[in-house]
Amino acid sequence: MKIRLVLIIILSNVFLSLYPQIVNLKPLSERITGYKLDVRLNPDKKTVTGDMQAFWVNRSADTVPDIRLHLYMNAFRSNRTTMYREMGGSPGNDEKDLGWIEINSFSDKNGADLIPRMQYISPDDGNRDDRTVLRVLLPQPAMPGDTVIINVNFETKLPSRIRRTGYSGDFYFVAQWFPKFGVYEPAGMRYASKGGWNCHQFHATSEFYSNHSVYDVRITLPASHVVGSGGMLISEKADGNMKTVTYRAEDIVDFAWTAWPGYAVFNDKWKNVNITLLMPKDRVKQAGRQLSSVKHALEYLDMNVGPYPWPHLTFVDPPNIGAGAGGMEYTTLFTSSSSYFVPPFFHMPEMVTVHEFGHAYFMGMLASNEFEEPWLDEGVNSYWEEKIMDTYYGNNSGLIDHRFLKFSDVSSARVSYVTSPSRQLVSNNEYSWNYPHGTYGMMSYQKTAIWLHTLEGIIGTETMNNVFREYYRRWAFKHPSGRDFINVVNDVVRKEHGQEFGPDMNWFFDQTLYGTGICDYKVSGIVNSKYSKPEGKTDTADAEVRAWSSTDSLYISKAQLERVGEVKLPVDVLIHFDNGDEVLERWDGKERYKDFEYKGYKQIVWVKIDPEYKIKMDVDYVNNSMTTEPSKAPLHRIANKIMTFTQFFLSIMLL
Numbered sequence: 001m002k003i004r005l006v007l008i009i010i011l012s013n014v015f016l017s018l019y020p021q022i023v024n025l026k027p028l029s030e031r032i033t034g035y036k037l038d039v040r041l042n043p044d045k046k047t048v049t050g051d052m053q054a055f056w057v058n059r060s061a062d063t064v065p066d067i068r069l070h071l072y073m074n075a076f077r078s079n080r081t082t083m084y085r086e087m088g089g090s091p092g093n094d095e096k097d098l099g100w101i102e103i104n105s106f107s108d109k110n111g112a113d114l115i116p117r118m119q120y121i122s123p124d125d126g127n128r129d130d131r132t133v134l135r136v137l138l139p140q141p142a143m144p145g146d147t148v149i150i151n152v153n154f155e156t157k158l159p160s161r162i163r164r165t166g167y168s169g170d171f172y173f174v175a176q177w178f179p180k181f182g183v184y185e186p187a188g189m190r191y192a193s194k195g196g197w198n199c200h201q202f203h204a205t206s207e208f209y210s211n212h213s214v215y216d217v218r219i220t221l222p223a224s225h226v227v228g229s230g231g232m233l234i235s236e237k238a239d240g241n242m243k244t245v246t247y248r249a250e251d252i253v254d255f256a257w258t259a260w261p262g263y264a265v266f267n268d269k270w271k272n273v274n275i276t277l278l279m280p281k282d283r284v285k286q287a288g289r290q291l292s293s294v295k296h297a298l299e300y301l302d303m304n305v306g307p308y309p310w311p312h313l314t315f316v317d318p319p320n321i322g323a324g325a326g327g328m329e330y331t332t333l334f335t336s337s338s339s340y341f342v343p344p345f346f347h348m349p350e351m352v353t354v355h356e357f358g359h360a361y362f363m364g365m366l367a368s369n370e371f372e373e374p375w376l377d378e379g380v381n382s383y384w385e386e387k388i389m390d391t392y393y394g395n396n397s398g399l400i401d402h403r404f405l406k407f408s409d410v411s412s413a414r415v416s417y418v419t420s421p422s423r424q425l426v427s428n429n430e431y432s433w434n435y436p437h438g439t440y441g442m443m444s445y446q447k448t449a450i451w452l453h454t455l456e457g458i459i460g461t462e463t464m465n466n467v468f469r470e471y472y473r474r475w476a477f478k479h480p481s482g483r484d485f486i487n488v489v490n491d492v493v494r495k496e497h498g499q500e501f502g503p504d505m506n507w508f509f510d511q512t513l514y515g516t517g518i519c520d521y522k523v524s525g526i527v528n529s530k531y532s533k534p535e536g537k538t539d540t541a542d543a544e545v546r547a548w549s550s551t552d553s554l555y556i557s558k559a560q561l562e563r564v565g566e567v568k569l570p571v572d573v574l575i576h577f578d579n580g581d582e583v584l585e586r587w588d589g590k591e592r593y594k595d596f597e598y599k600g601y602k603q604i605v606w607v608k609i610d611p612e613y614k615i616k617m618d619v620d621y622v623n624n625s626m627t628t629e630p631s632k633a634p635l636h637r638i639a640n641k642i643m644t645f646t647q648f649f650l651s652i653m654l655l
Helices: 002-022 072-076 082-087 281-304 320-325 348-365 378-392 409-418 440-459 461-475 482-497 506-512 543-548 633-654
Strands: 033-042 047-057 064-070 100-108 118-120 133-142 147-157 166-168 171-174 183-185 196-198 213-222 226-229 232-239 242-252 257-260 263-270 273-280 312-316 328-330 333-335 400-402 405-407 521-530 555-563 571-577 582-587 593-600 604-609 625-627
Touching: 064 196, 072 082, 072 100, 100 133, 133 147, 166 320, 171 320, 213 226, 213 257, 226 242, 226 263, 226 273, 226 312, 263 281, 273 281, 281 312, 281 348, 281 378, 281 461, 312 348, 328 348, 333 348, 348 378, 378 409, 378 440, 409 440, 440 461, 440 482, 440 506, 461 482, 482 506, 521 604, 521 625, 555 571, 555 604, 571 593, 582 593
Parallel strands: 033 213, 273 312, 312 333
Antiparallel strands: 033 047, 047 147, 064 133, 100 147, 118 133, 166 171, 171 257, 183 196, 213 242, 226 257, 232 242, 263 273, 328 333, 400 405, 521 555, 555 593, 571 582, 571 604, 604 625
């Protein structure tokens, strides 16, 4: 009896220690939606079939007559879908190449058949051949506080041409694979004047927007396959040549999984976070680099933004046959990208890992609408990726750290922006699929990251970190908009700097986020003129003038500056004199022309606008400086041009 009692106590303590990791005692989110999936992978047909029970809670004050669901896999159904029309490509030559999702049965909690109430809609472009959004009219409207429960039997065919999701041989990456609720936005949320479903089609250049959900997922598949997912493994049971794995995930916006016999598995830990890395067995030498980089990202974002709230994460370095699944994020699961051999001075695999992990914060926790404001995730995440890489791998060598060539991560983004012929588009276009001429990436990623670095240069690094700490505190798990971010910036800057930058920072965002101008400051001249002795009749009695009139070695020196671009930002100006003195001036950047004038015995030797390179948006660093020493000036300018060309060349190779 005593032995049994001791055993019960021990098992109880073990369970209680694990329970908070399996089920969050305090939910992180409202949990408006939840999914229970029991599915089977058919390796011959390349299908995932099974049952789903899901719920949606009407948290609004609206009476809602319908529900809307994403059927993302239907984007791979034909070359007439919206995604393939925008890509201008083809899903493949025959049935085995296609991807699709079919609804076999659909009922509510009372067993009512909802299939006759289903309608495929195309809210974005009216494309009748696109079936990525499903509208279902409810038998009775959902009243405020009601919970809608649906039961769905579905079959998903995976595409062979992997675009984030699909299969190749016996490799599977299964994402956007089940019927998934859109987001119902009550009146007043974001920019909505009235409540309604935010449920966009699957586009070529957009990503996703979802509620934080609870997932209970049961997958039956070949026993030979190593499985990874965004959930915590609850059980694994073998049955002959098949096995069933069960996962639980909480407060994440999407659930994806991968299976492949060739994965090697590595486990690590950072604080209370259990880390799992899956990668091809022929790349195991890269494991240390990958694990170190994800721990760097955990440490840096935890310190400067907010705590990582989940007790686990899994990341995947897909094999060559599944390379199309690389570089994508699903909150507690993400994919990186490397190869069999990567030189130790080349940090591209680490950069991909840091970037994709960072989405756990801006896509995962904050969960802004990437269909409509992609910069809130992609651009903000790129900014932090660049800071992390240049912090841990060298301020001037975050991407390449070779003794003959060093290249920072922020330089890569800046060169992409300043060399773009379309750099004058706004970062915040109306919808992500409306960016013209392939500019989505540059505007959503690089331009946003560069104006965020510029904002940091103006308000200071600690204030910038406090902006994101407050942004996280207010808006984690609440779907903030761009205006919410701007409000946080205004509040934090006002608190820490008073009226130093004006009543708010809207002037900055009007120019950078919503504006089309470019920033370009230029040193247009240096003038050192000898002071002329007073001649003729003069009533000047000034002692300084009398002193000047007694010698020919006094000068009036001018640093002549020009604002070439339309964007008006405050900049520092460093002026160096021939006696070694230096003066750091502050220019508000508003005038088209500006002179700084000095009277004395010294002459100006050189002038540098923005000597610490705080204003990353300045499109031409070469014209930011000028010197009166001719022997150095050409070399200085040539060196700058060589660096600019090198950065441009590398940006083509690396981005």
